[in-house]
Amino acid sequence: MKKILVLMLSLISLCYQVEAQSYNILIKGGHVIDPKNNIDDVMDIAIKDGKIAQVAKNIDIKQAAQVVNAKGLYVTPGLIDIHSHNFYGTKPDHQYENGNLALPPDGFTFRNGVTTVVDAGSSGWRTFPAFKAQTIDLSQTRVFAFINIVGEGMRGGYEQNLNDMDSKMSALIARKYKKYIVGFKVAHYEGHEWAPVDRAVEAGRLAGDIPVMVDFGGSTPPLPIEELFMKHLRPGDIFTHCFGQLKSREYIVDLQTQKVKPFVWEARKRGIIFDVGYGGISFAYSQAIPAIKEGFFPNSISTDMHTGSMNDSMKDMLTTMSKFLAMGMDLKSVIRASTLNPAIEIKHEELGNLSVGTEADVAILNVREGKFGLFDYTGYKLEASKKLECELTIRAGKIVYDLNGIVEPLEIPRSSASR
Numbered sequence: 001m002k003k004i005l006v007l008m009l010s011l012i013s014l015c016y017q018v019e020a021q022s023y024n025i026l027i028k029g030g031h032v033i034d035p036k037n038n039i040d041d042v043m044d045i046a047i048k049d050g051k052i053a054q055v056a057k058n059i060d061i062k063q064a065a066q067v068v069n070a071k072g073l074y075v076t077p078g079l080i081d082i083h084s085h086n087f088y089g090t091k092p093d094h095q096y097e098n099g100n101l102a103l104p105p106d107g108f109t110f111r112n113g114v115t116t117v118v119d120a121g122s123s124g125w126r127t128f129p130a131f132k133a134q135t136i137d138l139s140q141t142r143v144f145a146f147i148n149i150v151g152e153g154m155r156g157g158y159e160q161n162l163n164d165m166d167s168k169m170s171a172l173i174a175r176k177y178k179k180y181i182v183g184f185k186v187a188h189y190e191g192h193e194w195a196p197v198d199r200a201v202e203a204g205r206l207a208g209d210i211p212v213m214v215d216f217g218g219s220t221p222p223l224p225i226e227e228l229f230m231k232h233l234r235p236g237d238i239f240t241h242c243f244g245q246l247k248s249r250e251y252i253v254d255l256q257t258q259k260v261k262p263f264v265w266e267a268r269k270r271g272i273i274f275d276v277g278y279g280g281i282s283f284a285y286s287q288a289i290p291a292i293k294e295g296f297f298p299n300s301i302s303t304d305m306h307t308g309s310m311n312d313s314m315k316d317m318l319t320t321m322s323k324f325l326a327m328g329m330d331l332k333s334v335i336r337a338s339t340l341n342p343a344i345e346i347k348h349e350e351l352g353n354l355s356v357g358t359e360a361d362v363a364i365l366n367v368r369e370g371k372f373g374l375f376d377y378t379g380y381k382l383e384a385s386k387k388l389e390c391e392l393t394i395r396a397g398k399i400v401y402d403l404n405g406i407v408e409p410l411e412i413p414r415s416s417a418s419r
């Protein structure tokens, strides 16, 4: 009887092994940081049919067709950048809406470990279908959108048009394209009315309680952000450019006391989300350093990538994340703010983690040691000894970027448009 049992057990285990021998990719020996699953340890990750198949201490390399040598590297969920401008096009003077200030996502994402971007209001309810056809449908990067409360989107001067801010139409389109639209955006309004914010929040309610991202406007004198946080936004709504320090906007750190204003802490308790949205001039160390010192970490780190930020102090997602490391935020918190937190903020909790069964979006990062200068647009520079670099990116189980050829056998990532 005992012999039969042993035989049965070994048969079961043999079947299991045969079944498990078909991993497509095994990431071997990397330090996995997966905040959702509380993993901060050297682990192996196996990928099969585009999904995470196993996360374990030691997975046999014989079980996989390709092995990525991740020794000495960090393995994280694919990064999520929730403030980006990707509605690129050729219309003269249309700026970020089908214009020349926006960028195609794939050129800037995978080399930074980013697998998901959220376009922050470049399109509105009138123009979203064009954005979807031109960008979302043609990108390998997963692209979502906050649609602008302005029907046209971020078409320069059009953003001041109160008559084109329609909660109902915005919500209708958001419901129709639920798979792609994750919320609404308010940006750049210079008037003194609260209507743009209130209408966006109303759209958020009508569309089934999805968030609003606010790039607060340029009213002179500036509208009070305490009122914005406490009276107009809902818990879960997002204040982007949270470390900006512009004359036209109230900022979160009191320059006299060098402390985060008390009501900002209250707003955080209330559930207001603080997002970096670095951009061209929307991040200043004079705000971020005192805040980080006090333990006021951003909920999410994002780039505000566009032609006006791509080559200046911002550069890319990993440079932005490296600045937070340099200011004293620990690596685990930096990764959390670039994976799990943004996924929760946009209500896509299936993303931003490495749970078994989820789509395999993975970033493999190197923390380079050396001498680095990390400066902001004001010219203030931090000397840093560490900088994040992307070694390899996997999107939906496919290697889409490999800096040094660390996969065996080597396969050259090619986009569908390669020729």
Ligand SMILES: [Zn+2]
Pocket (backbone or CB within 6 Å): 083, 084, 085, 120, 215, 279, 304
């Ligand atoms: Zn922006």
